[in-house]
Amino acid sequence: MTPWSFFLEHRSEILEATANHLTLVLISMAFAIAIAVPLGMLIVHRPTLRNFVLGLASVFQTIPSLALFGFLIPIPFIGGIGRRTAIVALVLYALLPILRNTYVGLTGIDPAVLEAAEAMGMTESQILWRVRLPLARAVILAGIRTATIITIGVATIAAAIGAGGLGTFIFRGVAMVSDAVILAGAIPAALLAIIADLLLGLLERRLKIS
Amino acid sequence: MKPKAAVRNADPTIQFDDVTYRLNGTVRHTIVKEIRFVIDSGQTLVLLGRSGSGKTTLLRLINRLLTPSAGQVIVSGRPTTDWDPIRLRRGIGYVIQDAGLFPHFTVAENIALVPSLEHWDAARTSARVDELLTLVGLEPAQYRTRRPHELSGGQRQRVGVARALAADPPILLMDEPFGALDPVTRAELQREFRALAGRLAKTIVFVTHDLREALALASRIILLENGQIVADASPQDFPRLDHPEVLAFTASLTPVPGSPS
Numbered sequence: 220m221t222p223w224s225f226f227l228e229h230r231s232e233i234l235e236a237t238a239n240h241l242t243l244v245l246i247s248m249a250f251a252i253a254i255a256v257p258l259g260m261l262i263v264h265r266p267t268l269r270n271f272v273l274g275l276a277s278v279f280q281t282i283p284s285l286a287l288f289g290f291l292i293p294i295p296f297i298g299g300i301g302r303r304t305a306i307v308a309l310v311l312y313a314l315l316p317i318l319r320n321t322y323v324g325l326t327g328i329d330p331a332v333l334e335a336a337e338a339m340g341m342t343e344s345q346i347l348w349r350v351r352l353p354l355a356r357a358v359i360l361a362g363i364r365t366a367t368i369i370t371i372g373v374a375t376i377a378a379a380i381g382a383g384g385l386g387t388f389i390f391r392g393v394a395m396v397s398d399a400v401i402l403a404g405a406i407p408a409a410l411l412a413i414i415a416d417l418l419l420g421l422l423e424r425r426l427k428i429s
Numbered sequence: 430m431k432p433k434a435a436v437r438n439a440d441p442t443i444q445f446d447d448v449t450y451r452l453n454g455t456v457r458h459t460i461v462k463e464i465r466f467v468i469d470s471g472q473t474l475v476l477l478g479r480s481g482s483g484k485t486t487l488l489r490l491i492n493r494l495l496t497p498s499a500g501q502v503i504v505s506g507r508p509t510t511d512w513d514p515i516r517l518r519r520g521i522g523y524v525i526q527d528a529g530l531f532p533h534f535t536v537a538e539n540i541a542l543v544p545s546l547e548h549w550d551a552a553r554t555s556a557r558v559d560e561l562l563t564l565v566g567l568e569p570a571q572y573r574t575r576r577p578h579e580l581s582g583g584q585r586q587r588v589g590v591a592r593a594l595a596a597d598p599p600i601l602l603m604d605e606p607f608g609a610l611d612p613v614t615r616a617e618l619q620r621e622f623r624a625l626a627g628r629l630a631k632t633i634v635f636v637t638h639d640l641r642e643a644l645a646l647a648s649r650i651i652l653l654e655n656g657q658i659v660a661d662a663s664p665q666d667f668p669r670l671d672h673p674e675v676l677a678f679t680a681s682l683t684p685v686p687g688s689p690s
Contacts, residue, residue, distance in 0.1 A: 329527075329529070329532075331525055331526075331527040331528070331529035332529050332530070332531060332532070334494070334525060334529055335523065335525060335528075335529030335530070335531075335589075336529075336531075337494060337518075338492055338494060338518055338521075338523035338525075338602075339518065339519070339523065339542055339543055339546075339592075340514075340515045340516070340517075340518035340519035340543065340546060341515075341542075341546065342515055345546070350531060353533045354531075354532065354533055428532050428533045
């Protein structure tokens with residue numbers, strides 16, 4: 220069986236898994252952005268919280284993904300078999316790049332600009348919303364882009380805990396020792412990652428301020 | 430009406446009462462020590478000194494970017510520590526060397542910053558922006574919608590001055606505003622500044638390490654050395670003082686044909 224013929228035969232199944240995969244990624248990214256960007260804004264002026272938060276996010280990043288999925292299964296409410304657990308794990312993975320870029324973007328601003336803003340009588344929150352955030356948005360988006368690509372890849376492993384997606388084909392292919400089946404999952408996942416990278420890269424360039 | 434007119438109505442004098450500032454509060458890091466002087470309304474005071482002499486620190490103590498470790502700075506009759514720092518700063522214009530323009534704002538938006546913080550209506554703000562652009566020698570129609578990166582260094586600094594003047598503050602602080610400009614542009618801006626200062630009748634504190642600039646612009650020069658005042662004189666009398674640091678500065682003046690002094 221060639222990959223191509225397998226692909227043609229199972230195209231509706233592959234398409235469905237791709238849609239599943241994409242949904243998994245989008246939901247996880249929405250949560251990750253909703254948590255990491257405000258958290259990144261919060262830690263700008265709070266050094267103690269900053270070290271704790273960035274440290275914790277780094278710890279999540281170091282846990283091997285398959286192990287993280289496994290660890291979450293027995294945890295009540297967020298755990299168990301299925302999509303919900305997978306989303307929790309994916310969110311934890313996506314936090315660090317977004318969080319770190321948000322923080323770096325918000326703090327890596329020309330000191331002269333911040334000094335002028337403060338001396339002009341802007342409050343801390345005005346500086347955050349009207350100066351830091353607009354100037355940081357390209358850097359924040361770069362973090363979101365990195366996180367999205369990681370999430371598309373890691374989401375293939377979510378199939379191991381029954382969350383569906385393109386990983387289903389990869390695990391099945393490994394079990395069947397069939398390159399064709401593995402590729403049916405791997406190629407669409409790679410394409411998703413490339414397309415996401417291109418689109419977000421385009422957006423990032425548009426947000427950049429000279 | 431919000432209570433914003435406080436700096437405006439009161440006398441725009443600035444008074445240093447035995448002000449000491451230490452970095453991190455440690456004696457070893459004393460930046461300025463027991464500074465005492467009064468800046469009268471309408472004066473253009475130049476704080477002159479070498480790098481690290483404490484001149485920028487004195488400037489930043491006025492708008493409470495820094496607070497004294499001892500003593501107090503009194504602005505318009507009240508110690509800066511009694512002021513709401515936001516209200517205090519909105520009544521004090523501030524110009525720095527790199528202009529510090531907001532790169533994501535147009536020229537007009539940069540100039541309109543304080544008016545927008547003070548919720549001026551659009552028509553009044555717009556008229557003010559045009560007025561200020563004209564004042565600093567930039568054609569409004571041509572420059573309003575430009576971004577800072579589309580301007581030359583001299584133009585950026587003009588916009589910086591316009592932004593500082595936007596809400597018509599009685600006090601203007603300038604930290605080496607022309608320091609990063611080429612000599613030709615610098616001389617041009619110094620000439621215009623002198624004319625402007627004469628017309629606006631503001632209390633201006635101007636920091637520089639350039640004696641020639643000090644002599645050209647000041648109505649009074651205070652020379653700082655290691656965080657202390659070593660000379661305080663009019664630009665006419667200043668070169669005749671015999672303090673070693675004054676001599677060091679006057680010796681640094683090499684005669685240049687057509688120099689403003």
